[in-house]
Amino acid sequence: MLISGFEIKAEDGKKIFKQNCGVCHTTTQQKLVGPGLEGVGTKFSEDWLIKWIKDSQALVNSGDALAVKAFEEGNKIAMPPFANLSDQDIKDILSFIATDVPAAKEAPGATPDAQPVVAKNQEWTTLSKVFLGSMVIIILFLGGYLVFLKKQLNKLGYVTDSVPFKDQVEGYIKNNGKFILFVCIILGMTVMKSCISEIM
Missing domain, CATH: 1.10.760.10 (Cytochrome c-like domain)
Structure with a gap:
C-alpha cells in the first residue's frame, strides 16, 4: 500500500x-x-x-x-x-x-447501544401454553371422573337406564358437593401456581 x-x-x-x-x-x-x-x-x-x-x-x-x-x-x-x-x-x-486527531468522545447524554427488546407477547405465549395444557388435563380428568361417577351411581342403586344421566349427575353432586368443591379448589390452585411460576 x-x-x-x-x-x-x-x-x-x-x-x-x-x-x-x-x-x-x-x-x-x-x-x-x-x-x-x-x-x-x-x-x-x-x-x-x-x-x-x-x-x-x-x-x-x-x-x-x-x-x-x-x-x-x-x-x-x-x-x-x-x-x-x-x-x-x-x-x-x-x-x-x-x-493526530484525538478519538471522538461520546456525546453528552448519548445512550448506549439499544438492547433488543423482548416482546411481552412471549410471556403471554407461555401463559397460553400453560393454560391450554391445564385445560386439557382438567377435561381428561373430568372425562375419567364422569366414567367413575357413572359406576358409583350404579353401585348406589341409581337406575342409569331409566334415569337421564344428567339427573343422575345432579343427584350425585347434591350428595357429594363438599368433596367436588374441594377437588375443584385443588385443581384451580395447581393451575394458578403453574401460571405464576411461568410468568415470574
Whole structure:
C-alpha cells in the first residue's frame, strides 16, 4: 500500500515532537506547561510558526503583535528556542499535530447501544401454553371422573337406564358437593401456581 508524503512527514514529525515538544505540549486542547496545540496550524501561518518555534523570544522582542499576545496568554513563560530544528523538521511537527486527531468522545447524554427488546407477547405465549395444557388435563380428568361417577351411581342403586344421566349427575353432586368443591379448589390452585411460576 502506498503511503503519501504527507503521512511520512507526519510520522517523522511525531518522533521530533516527542523528543522536543512532548514535555510541555499536547496535540489536543489540554494544557501542560504550555498550551495545547490542537488546531495551531489554522490559527497561525506556517512561516510564523517556524520563526516562533526557532526563537520565540526574538519574535517577541521584535514587537510582533501575535508573538507578544501569545507570550502574554502563556503567562509570560518563555518557550526555549529550538534553533537546532530545520524548517522541514518544524513542518513535519506541524503535519503530525494536524493529523493526530484525538478519538471522538461520546456525546453528552448519548445512550448506549439499544438492547433488543423482548416482546411481552412471549410471556403471554407461555401463559397460553400453560393454560391450554391445564385445560386439557382438567377435561381428561373430568372425562375419567364422569366414567367413575357413572359406576358409583350404579353401585348406589341409581337406575342409569331409566334415569337421564344428567339427573343422575345432579343427584350425585347434591350428595357429594363438599368433596367436588374441594377437588375443584385443588385443581384451580395447581393451575394458578403453574401460571405464576411461568410468568415470574
